[in-house]
Amino acid sequence: MEDQDVVSVLVENRIAWVNFARPAKRNAMSPTLNRRMMEVLDELEFNDDVGVLVLGGEGTAWSAGMDLKEYFRETESLGLRGVRKSQAESYGWFRRLRWFQKPTIAMVNGWCFGGGFGPLFACDLAICADEAQFGLSEINWGILPGGGVTKVVVDLLPMRDAMWLTLTGDLIDGKAASAMRLVNESVPLEQLKARTTQVAEMLLSKNPVALKFAKDAVRRVGTMTYDEAEDYLVRMQEAANFHDKSEGRKEGIRQFIDEKSYKPGLGAYDLSKAKTKA
Ligand code: COA
Numbered sequence: 001m002e003d004q005d006v007v008s009v010l011v012e013n014r015i016a017w018v019n020f021a022r023p024a025k026r027n028a029m030s031p032t033l034n035r036r037m038m039e040v041l042d043e044l045e046f047n048d049d050v051g052v053l054v055l056g057g058e059g060t061a062w063s064a065g066m067d068l069k070e071y072f073r074e075t076e077s078l079g080l081r082g083v084r085k086s087q088a089e090s091y092g093w094f095r096r097l098r099w100f101q102k103p104t105i106a107m108v109n110g111w112c113f114g115g116g117f118g119p120l121f122a123c124d125l126a127i128c129a130d131e132a133q134f135g136l137s138e139i140n141w142g143i144l145p146g147g148g149v150t151k152v153v154v155d156l157l158p159m160r161d162a163m164w165l166t167l168t169g170d171l172i173d174g175k176a177a178s179a180m181r182l183v184n185e186s187v188p189l190e191q192l193k194a195r196t197t198q199v200a201e202m203l204l205s206k207n208p209v210a211l212k213f214a215k216d217a218v219r220r221v222g223t224m225t226y227d228e229a230e231d232y233l234v235r236m237q238e239a240a241n242f243h244d245k246s247e248g249r250k251e252g253i254r255q256f257i258d259e260k261s262y263k264p265g266l267g268a269y270d271l272s273k274a275k276t277k278a
Contacts, residue, residue: 006033007040008058014051015200016044016102023059026111028067031075034089041093045101051208052200053100055123056107062132065114066090066147090115090147097122098219103203103211107196108132108174108183114149121152124215126183127199129192132174134182140169155222156182205268207252209244209278213237246274 008021018040020027027033044050057063066072071090075082097104097119106123112134120126128134136153138145145153145166153162161180164170174186187195203211213236221229241249252269255261262269271278 006030007036009040009044011044011047011049013201014049014204015197016047016050016053018044018053018055020055020057020061020063023057023061025067026061026064027057027059028064028071029090029115030067030070031086031089032070033067034071034086034093038089038093038096041096041100045096051102051204053102053104054107054196054200055097055104055119056196057109059110061111062106062108062128063113063116063119064111065116065137068141071115087147090118094118094122094148099216101212102208103215105196105199105203106183107192108134109189109192113137114145115147117145117149117152118147120182121148121156125199127192127196128174128177128183128186129189130174130186131189132177132186133171134165134173134177135169135171136165137169139167205271207244207246207248207268207271207278209240209246210248213240213243244278245276246271246278247276248274248278 006020006022008019010017020029020033022028022030022033044053071086075086098121103125104123106120106126106128108120108126108128110129110132112120112128112132114135114137117136136145136149138149144150150162150166153165157165157180165172172180172182174183177183178186185195217233217236220232224232241247248271251274252264255269255273256264
């Protein structure tokens with residue numbers, strides 16, 4: 001049952017806790033794990049019981065990156081066909097996660113190496129333990145950070161930090177990762193689950209259609225000119241209006257202006273008062 005066991009899933013109170021689950025191999029991403037992760041994302045993406053996805057790791061690692069034996073050496077022995085297939089499987093679920101229908105949080109408990117930066121970036125938010133350790137170990141075993149990793153660090157970090165991590169393979173802990181803005185925040189390991197739950201619950205209180213369009217917009221506008229972004233955001237809000245059957249923005253305005261039951265500057269409107277679900 002290795003196929004089923006390499007990823008664990010628990011859905012509780014609308015939060016899907018998805019874990020890399022190969023602790024004995026420090027959650028290295030094997031082709032089996034990559035295939036299973038895609039299936040799990042498939043199962044959860046349009047599941048109405050899920051409002052937020054959290055990606056964690058079992059044991060001492062979040063993920064030790066790509067599996068050097070099963071992902072690199074064994075697929076290379078199958079020739080180009082094997083290599084391309086494995087790449088498509090891993091890049092495929094990273095992409096699926098980047099554009100996932102629900103907001104996503106990386107909950108980084110421990111080691112996060114190389115290829116692990118792919119899913120780290122794919123998650124919308126990232127919270128780590130102070131004890132976590134991040135590193136681009138590629139240079140230490142003689143390759144460049146591929147599979148999108150160099151792009152990830154250049155997008156997330158200033159050039160000097162990106163270059164330092166890439167050329168030295170140095171480790172940084174959670175607090176340093178947070179100071180560098182590789183993650184949103186770092187907390188002591190014993191508080192990691194509680195803090196992540198708190199953030200997930202905050203996201204669950206927001207309009208889900210608005211969340212999906214907003215997260216996509218943040219990723220999309222970066223490569224657009226100002227005018228393109230302005231136009232894109234107008235069109236996307238119009239598309240969101242079409243998709244949001246609860247007419248969330250009208251409800252949000254009604255609860256503030258007419259009902260005076262909340263203040264948008266201080267928190268979200270009450271989703272449960274909308275006549276239809278978003
Ligand atoms: N690929 C394949 N196997 C890996 C792996 C990886 N990326 N990371 C860990 N493992 C395996 C080890 O080979 C070992 O297997 P074994 O028990 O069959 O011998 C097992 O996981 C435990 O690893 P170990 O090195 O003993 O654990 P550790 O806690 O002392 O060290 C790391 C943890 C993460 C620092 C260390 O395993 C490591 O450097 N891993 C490679 C990180 C890396 O470069 N990743 C690739 C990025 S693209």
